[in-house]
Structures are given as structure tokens and as C-alpha cells.
Amino acid sequence: GFNVLHPMGWDAFGLPAENAARAQGTHPADWTYGNIDTMRTELKSMGLSIDWSREIATCHPGYYAQQQALFLDFLDAGLVYRSEAWVNWDPVDNTVLANEQVIDGRGWRSGAPVERRKLPQWFFRITAFADELLEALSTLDRWPERVRVMQENWIGRSEGARVRFAIEGRDDALEVFTTRPDTLFGASFCALSPNHPLTAELAGKDAGIAAFVAECNRMGTSEAVIEAAEKKGVDTGLRVKHPLVEGHTLPVYVANFVLMEYGTGAIFACPAHDQRDLEFARRYGLPVIPVVCPPAADAATFAIADEAWTGDGRLINSDFLDGLSVPEAKSAAIDRLEADGGGTREINVRLRDWGVSRQRYWGCPIPVVHCPTCGAVPLRPEDLPVLLPDDADFAQPGNPLAAHPTWKRTTCPSCGGDATRETDTLDTFVDSSWYFARFCSPRAEVPVERAAVDHWLPVDQYVGGIEHAILHLLYSRFFTRAMKRCGHLGLDEPFAGLFTQGMVCHATYKSADGAWLYPDEVTTRDDGSAVHAATGAAVTVGRSEAMSKSRKNVVVPSAIIDSYGADTARLFMLSDSPPERDLEWTESGVDGAWRYVNRLWRLVTEPAVELADIGAAPPEPGDAAIALRRQVHKTIQGVTGDIEGFRFNRAVARIRELTNAVAELDPATPGAGHVMREAVETLVRLANPMAPHVTEELWRRLGHKGWLVSQPWPEADPALLVDESVTVAVQVNGKLRGTLELPRDTGREDAEAEARKLPNVEAALAGKAVRKVIVVPNRIVNLVVG
RNA sequence: GCCCCUGUGGCGGAACCGGUAGACGCGGCAGACUCAAAAUCUGUUCUCCGCAAGGAGGUGGGAGUUCGAGUCUCCCCGGGGGCACCA
Numbered sequence: 001g002f003n004v005l006h007p008m009g010w011d012a013f014g015l016p017a018e019n020a021a022r023a024q025g026t027h028p029a030d031w032t033y034g035n036i037d038t039m040r041t042e043l044k045s046m047g048l049s050i051d052w053s054r055e056i057a058t059c060h061p062g063y064y065a066q067q068q069a070l071f072l073d074f075l076d077a078g079l080v081y082r083s084e085a086w087v088n089w090d091p092v093d094n095t096v097l098a099n100e101q102v103i104d105g106r107g108w109r110s111g112a113p114v115e116r117r118k119l120p121q122w123f124f125r126i127t128a129f130a131d132e133l134l135e136a137l138s139t140l141d142r143w144p145e146r147v148r149v150m151q152e153n154w155i156g157r158s159e160g161a162r163v164r165f166a167i168e169g170r171d172d173a174l175e176v177f178t179t180r181p182d183t184l185f186g187a188s189f190c191a192l193s194p195n196h197p198l199t200a201e202l203a204g205k206d207a208g209i210a211a212f213v214a215e216c217n218r219m220g221t222s223e224a225v226i227e228a229a230e231k232k233g234v235d236t237g238l239r240v241k242h243p244l245v246e247g248h249t250l251p252v253y254v255a256n257f258v259l260m261e262y263g264t265g266a267i268f269a270c271p272a273h274d275q276r277d278l279e280f281a282r283r284y285g286l287p288v289i290p291v292v293c294p295p296a297a298d299a300a301t302f303a304i305a306d307e308a309w310t311g312d313g314r315l316i317n318s319d320f321l322d323g324l325s326v327p328e329a330k331s332a333a334i335d336r337l338e339a340d341g342g343g344t345r346e347i348n349v350r351l352r353d354w355g356v357s358r359q360r361y362w363g364c365p366i367p368v369v370h371c372p373t374c375g376a377v378p379l380r381p382e383d384l385p386v387l388l389p390d391d392a393d394f395a396q397p398g399n400p401l402a403a404h405p406t407w408k409r410t411t412c413p414s415c416g417g418d419a420t421r422e423t424d425t426l427d428t429f430v431d432s433s434w435y436f437a438r439f440c441s442p443r444a445e446v447p448v449e450r451a452a453v454d455h456w457l458p459v460d461q462y463v464g465g466i467e468h469a470i471l472h473l474l475y476s477r478f479f480t481r482a483m484k485r486c487g488h489l490g491l492d493e494p495f496a497g498l499f500t501q502g503m504v505c506h507a508t509y510k511s512a513d514g515a516w517l518y519p520d521e522v523t524t525r526d527d528g529s530a531v532h533a534a535t536g537a538a539v540t541v542g543r544s545e546a547m548s549k550s551r552k553n554v555v556v557p558s559a560i561i562d563s564y565g566a567d568t569a570r571l572f573m574l575s576d577s578p579p580e581r582d583l584e585w586t587e588s589g590v591d592g593a594w595r596y597v598n599r600l601w602r603l604v605t606e607p608a609v610e611l612a613d614i615g616a617a618p619p620e621p622g623d624a625a626i627a628l629r630r631q632v633h634k635t636i637q638g639v640t641g642d643i644e645g646f647r648f649n650r651a652v653a654r655i656r657e658l659t660n661a662v663a664e665l666d667p668a669t670p671g672a673g674h675v676m677r678e679a680v681e682t683l684v685r686l687a688n689p690m691a692p693h694v695t696e697e698l699w700r701r702l703g704h705k706g707w708l709v710s711q712p713w714p715e716a717d718p719a720l721l722v723d724e725s726v727t728v729a730v731q732v733n734g735k736l737r738g739t740l741e742l743p744r745d746t747g748r749e750d751a752e753a754e755a756r757k758l759p760n761v762e763a764a765l766a767g768k769a770v771r772k773v774i775v776v777p778n779r780i781v782n783l784v785v786g
Numbered sequence: 787g788c789c790c791c792u793g794u795g796g797c798g799g800a801a802c803c804g805g806u807a808g809a810c811g812c813g814g815c816a817g818a819c820u821c822a823a824a825a826u827c828u829g830u831u832c833u834c835c836g837c838a839a840g841g842a843g844g845u846g847g848g849a850g851u852u853c854g855a856g857u858c859u860c861c862c863c864g865g866g867g868g869c870a871c872c873a
Contacts, residue, residue, distance in 0.1 A: 653810035
């Protein structure tokens with residue numbers, strides 16, 4: 001009864017296609033469209049009711065041309081810029097690598113040591129929306145809490161102050177960001193990032209500093225390296241003036257633990273209350289002055305040993321801050337700094353602007369040209385699209401677009417002179433950041449038709465894996481806001497409801513030579529050991545993990561559908577595991593679903609009781625028939641609620657319970673034929689979303705015309721949802737001693753009296769005085785004895 | 787290190803708001819049908835004591851709140867995930 005848009009599309013640009021092209025000599029487009037055809041066929045065979053008329057592929061010019069138009073709009077709106085940035089550079093493959101593609105400091109493909117390089121890159125100004133993106137998380141009440149928390153952490157807002165330290169003998173000041181202005185009186189030095197501009201300036205004149213910076217740049221950026229790295233630095237010789245203590249100066253170091261990417265790239269250090277600062281201070285013999293006294297400590301004797309105190313307490317050794325709590329002192333210190341011009345209140349975010357340049361062929365070309373006189377010039381909208389050349393050479397390393405002999409040659413839209421195209425393509429996460437909007441008008445000659453998106457968006461129910469919690473879901477939220485700013489959309493949030501489903505997992509198999517094996521290459525012997533089916537060689541069974549092509553622990557849907565049918569595959573996937581949890585794929589589980597589908601079939605085609613004709617007047621039903629009717633209607637209500645709440649495993653369990661009850665009905669019960677028809681039809685209707693094919697066939701066999709899927713969803717009769725009698729648990733001192741069948745809503749006194757009559761209860765009471773009686777109507781009677 | 791989630795039979799998992807723990811399924815065991823097997827069907831299946839009726843214990847461990855705790859609180863342990871030299 002709902003008007004539902006349920007489309008499907010392909011996020012089809014990206015590295016795998018390009019790597020396959022390099023490895024197999026196929027064109028990325030051929031490889032990609034071939035895979036799409038295979039997957040479309042498999043999805044269709046599952047019977048997923050997808051609207052294929054809206055199918056899109058992000059690698060199709062019809063899609064990425066509109067993405068280029070959006071890029072130009074964003075550029076106009078100031079949401080795109082070009083800037084130099086440090087990147088991971090693979091010197092063998094001649095490309096930038098994402099952080100995830102750098103393993104132990106080496107390129108994942110080439111194995112070459114990765115270099116840090118500064119390159120001009122295109123950025124989306126996602127930080128312009130940092131506050132909004134954080135604030136609006138609280139409005140996403142149909143999102144999982146943990147996804148909101150993850151985004152909150154990722155944005156990483158922290159409140160603090162920007163503090164200026166005037167440099168002795170110079171006109172400029174060193175600016176630092178701190179969240180602990182309360183500890184300013186405990187400052188014993190300042191430290192610069194090795195990549196700080198001032199560091200670069202000093203390194204030009206000081207070989208010692210230059211050598212230290214070079215050493216830092218050689219160090220990998222991997223977690224393991226950082227973890228093990230010691231806090232090291234070098235004194236610059238510069239001295240800065242303490243902003244709150246007249247005449248007090250602090251030394252300035254370059255330190256390896258200060259990041260250029262966060263804050264101002266420089267810090268002031270209070271070793272007593274920051275562990276890194278403490279380690280650094282101990283190494284270089286710098287003062288450690290406690291300024292926050294823990295609640296349990298004595299201010300007169302409190303001293304720092306090996307651990308910095310980062311908790312709350314009262315301020316000491318801090319002039320006008322003495323005696324204040326940490327939050328009070330933070331506020332008071334900033335007030336003083338603002339009054340003196342020594343600093344300002346500042347909020348910092350961890351979120352960085354989104355670097356979208358990739359030195360890759362198989363992605364959306366960036367619609368910009370580089371002109372020797374005009375610089376980087378965006379194309380005019382009428383110049384779009386910029387299409388990928390079909391004849392790129394994948395045999396050579398590096399970016400095939402840059403290496404193409406003619407593609408990049410063009411003229412400047414501004415001056416008309418010779419110019420070259422931008423050869424970087426967009427990060428594939430850009431492609432997936434607005435596709436949901438494109439589905440509303442998939443063939444439009446503009447990125448989105450406003451009327452269509454106003455009608456359909458936001459997405460009412462989004463479904464995706466938890467792995468998208470930060471990247472895709474944050475980028476899409478940014479894109480929606482950016483598109484709104486450019487007039488394409490009228491809303492801020494793309495996804496009103498989000499459900500994060502689990503992954504399908506399977507054990508992994510490895511042969512003795514370390515090669516991964518597909519599950520169907522492996523058989524299990526009677527003794528439980530696994531062997532290679534063809535050779536009989538021993539196989540190592542690894543732990544179950546998410547199915548992935550690289551580990552070969554995959555079972556292709558078509559194989560299951562071929563042997564069991566789509567209904568069995570669907571039913572199995574829904575049966576056991578709640579959808580947000582990972583699903584362990586086992587053959588035995590599939591067998592169980594297969595048995596159920598067959599059982600349902602037999603129940604309808606060979607019923608134990610002849611089903612009453614549709615519309616025949618029912619006789620006076622027997623008790624068993626009445627009870628089954630009640631269960632039918634409770635099942636309708638339960639399954640409906642379970643489906644709406646994404647508890648598909650519970651819904652399947654309820655359907656199976658009703659199936660069991662139907663099978664147990666005594667055929668001699670008066671009215672059995674009528675209740676059987678109602679029960680069996682209800683089963684077929686409730687099972688239809690899970691197993692559509694067999695239930696449609698059964699619907700016809702039950703004598704109906706037309707499609708079951710077009711029938712309204714069954715509705716429970718409220719009169720049949722309440723039982724006339726209820727089972728009440730009877731406890732003595734909270735321990736179960738028996739149960740009672742009582743008429744619904746039996747009074748407290750009557751319930752207690754009945755409870756006391758139970759033989760077990762009498763024995764348990766055994767003359768003891770009942771001190772207290774708790775009666776929860778229709779549920780429990782608890783007799784408390786002294 | 788910080789943050790979040792999670793822990794229930796041999797296994798996947800049920801259990802609304804604190805009220806009969808283990809629904810439903812898988813697997814196992816026993817039986818029916820069969821020459822036999824497969825398929826199917828029936829019974830049984832948390833642990834211990836007991837012929838039985840029944841009793842005792844039991845939701846990672848320990849405390850607490852409560853008439854009553856898988857569910858709430860605190861501490862600890864295990865598993866998973868996120869962030870991380872973030873100032």
C-alpha cells in the first residue's frame with residue numbers, strides 16, 4: 001500500500017577495475033560492464049522487486065557528466081579549492097596512495113617505500129559545514145547511536161583557546177591551540193611541528209634543525225612506528241614570552257610528536273599534565289611544574305613522577321587561577337588572555353577538508369584546465385562533459401590520463417591559448433555522495449530535477465554496512481548541504497532512517513603453499529579435517545570473516561539459487577541472524593530453510609484437513625479451532641511488528657511457530673476446515689515478502705486469482721488478540737512453584753487464593769507466615785514468607 | 787590510551803516496560819517408514835540428584851538494588867569495533 005522507490009545502481013569507478021585492466025589487459029570499462037551484467041542477473045534471480053528503469057552506473061558518462069556540473073557549481077560556491085597537500089607517493093607506480101593503501105611504509109602493490117610529497121590537490125571544503133554536520137547529528141533519531149558517535153569523534157570538535165607567544169628578538173608571535181589554557185602557568189616549553197613554516201625557515205639557517213626535520217620525514221606514519229617512536233626534539237634557540245607572566249620566557253623546540261595537520265602546528269607544553277609533554281621534558285631536563293592538584297593530594301607536597309595528572313582538581317602555583325577548578329580556570333584564563341590580547345577563545349575540529357584528487361584513469365575527470373597564463377581555469381558548463389579517452393595505455397605505470405598523447409591538450413576557456421586538462425580524477429567517494437538524489441530523475445539533463453527530489457527525498461530508509469559509518473555517510477551529508485547551497489536540493493540531511501546491516505561471513509581456507517582456496521574446492525573428511533577436494537592435500541581452515549574476493553571465502557548467490565532456489569536463499573538469510581549482525585553462511589542452515597519451503601508447500605497442497613471453500617459459512621468451531629484462530633491473528637500482529645522493526649529472524653520464527661501449530665491441529669476438531677484455510681492462507685501471505693515465488697504459486701493453488709503481492713497486507717482482528725484465559729506464574733519467595741490457568745483479569749484476591757491451593761505452593765508454605773503478596777494481574781503471583 | 791558495542795545450551799539465536807530463561811531453527815540421540823539409503827514424520831535434547839513426582843543450580847565473574855534481575859547500578863574479565871603523538 002506504500003509508494004516505494006526501490007532502485008539499484010552501480011558504484012563502478014575505482015581502483016579494482018584499473019588494476020584488473022593492468023593485470024589482464026582488458027579495458028576497465030569492459031571489465032566493469034561485464035561485472036555489472038553478472039551482478040544484475042544474480043540480483044534479478046533473487047526476485048528483489050527492483051525498479052530497473054532507474055538503473056544508473058557512476059562510470060557512465062550520463063552520470064559523471066552531471067557530477068562535473070556539480071563540481072563547477074561547488075567551485076562557484078567556494079566549496080572547492082586547490083591547494084598543496086602532503087600525500088603518500090608511490091615512486092614506482094607514480095601515484096598517490098590512500099592511507100589504507102600504505103602497509104608498513106610501503107606501497108601495497110609495488111612494495112616500494114612510500115614518500116611524503118607535497119602536491120597540488122583539489123579539496124572539498126567539508127570543514128565549512130563542520131559545526132552543522134556535528135549539530136545535526138542529534139536530529140538523526142532514526143540512525144544508530146554508534147554511527148552518530150563515530151561521526152562525532154571523527155569531526156572531533158574541541159573547545160579551547162588560540163594563544164599567542166611573542167618571540168623574543170622578532171616582531172612575530174608563535175600561535176598555539178590548546179584545550180588546557182588552565183595549565184598555562186605550568187608551561188615549560190613550546191614545540192613546533194617539523195612541518196611548521198617557522199621550522200622550515202629555521203632549518204634554512206641551522207643544519208641541526210634541518211637534519212632533524214629530514215629524520216622525521218623519513219619516519220613512517222604507520223601506527224606501529226608512531227607507537228614505538230620516542231618523543232624527540234631539537235632546541236631552536238628561540239625564546240618566547242609567557243603571555244601571562246611578565247618577564248618569563250620559554251624555550252622553543254621542534255618536536256617529532258607535533259602534527260602540522262592539527263591546530264596551528266605548534267603547542268605549548270605543560271609536562272605536569274600531559275603525558276607526551278612529560279616524556280619530552282624528562283628527556284631534555286625541562287621543568288615539571290604541577291598546577292592542578294588532584295582532589296586526594298596535598299597541594300604542598302604534590303609532585304609528578306612518571307605519570308602526568310590529566311584529571312580534575314584545584315589550581316595551584318597559578319597566580320589568579322589558584323583555588324579554581326579546571327573548568328573554572330579554563331574560562332578565567334581565556335578571559336584574561338582576551339582582555340590582554342594574548343589569545344582568543346577558539347573551537348578546533350579534527351575534521352580535515354576532503355582531498356579528492358586521484359592520479360587515476362578510472363574515475364570522473366575533474367573539469368578544469370591548466371593555462372600557463374590564467375592558471376587553473378574551470379570549464380564552462382557548455383564545455384561539459386569531459387569524457388575519458390577510450391584508448392588509454394594501461395601497460396605503463398602512472399596515470400594513463402597524464403600519459404595519453406593527445407587527451408589533455410586543449411585550449412583555455414578564459415584566454416583561448418594552449419592549455420592542458422587536469423589529469424587527476426575524483427575520488428570514487430564523490431560518485432557515491434549524491435547517487436541517491438540522481439535516482440529521483442536518473443536521465444535528467446541536469447544533476448537533479450528539483451520537483452523529483454522534493455517529492456522523494458530524503459531517503460526514508462537507508463541500508464548499508466557499518467563500514468560506511470564515517471566516510472560515505474559523512475560525505476553524503478556534506479554533499480546534500482553543498483547541493484542545497486547551490487539550489488539543487490531543499491534539504492540538509494539525505495537519510496532520515498539508517499539501518500546498518502551485518503556482513504555475510506565464511507571460514508577461509510589455505511593450502512600448504514599459502515594460496516587461498518574457494519570453499520567449494522575444499523571437502524571435510526569424516527574425522528573433521530579439511531582437505532583439497534581435487535588433490536586430497538591438507539588444508540588450513542581459518543577463522544570466519546566477511547566474504548571477500550581476495551580471501552576467496554565466497555559463495556556466489558547463483559550457486560545457491562541453482563541448487564535450492566531463490567526462496568530458500570532468501571529465507572535462510574533472514575532466518576537465524578538479526579540483520580544488524582554478521583551472518584555465518586553454513587550449508588546446514590540453508591538445508592533448514594529448504595526443508596521449511598517444502599514443508600509449507602506440502603501443508604498447502606496436501607492439507608491434513610480439506611480446506612473449506614472460500615466464503616463457506618463456518619460451523620460452530622471447537623476449542624482447538626478457536627485457539628488456532630487466535631494464534632493466526634497474534635502471528636499477523638507479531639510478524640507485522642517484527643518486519644517493521646527489522647526483526648526478520650523473529651518474523652520467520654513466528655511463521656514457523658504457526659506452521660507447527662497448523663500441523664498439530666486435530667483434523668476432527670469442528671470447524672477444522674475453516675480455520676485451516678484461514679491459517680494456511682495467512683501463512684502464505686505472511687511468508688510472501690520472504691519467499692515470494694513459492695507463495696505466489698501457493699496463492700493460486702488456494703484458488704485465488706491475481707498476484708498475492710498486490711493483495712493488502714493481512715490485518716489482525718483485535719478481538720482475537722486477547723486470550724480469555726492466561727497462564728499465571730506462581731512464586732514463593734521469587735522461586736517458581738507452579739503455574740495457574742486463570743480467566744483473564746482475575747482479581748488479586750482470587751488469584752492469590754487459587755495460587756495458595758496449588759499443592760507445590762502449599763508444601764512450600766508449610767505453615768510459614770505469608771509476609772507479603774505481590775500480584776501482577778495476568779502475569780504473576782509471588783508469596784513472600786518470613 | 788580514550789570512546790562505543792557485546793558476552794544466554796554443542797551451534798545461530800528468542801525473552802515486550804524488571805515478572806515462568808532457552809521461543810524458532812541447526813546439530814545430536816532414539817524411533818517409524820524402507821531390503822537399504824536418501825527424503826519425510828514422531829519423540830527427545832541446559833546441568834546435576836531422583837524410578838517418578840519433584841528438588842537444586844544456571845544467562846562471562848564478583849558485589850548491590852528489588853518480593854523478584856539475562857534485563858537496572860558498581861567493579862573486574864573476555865570478544866568486537868571506532869578514534870588516536872589531536873595539544
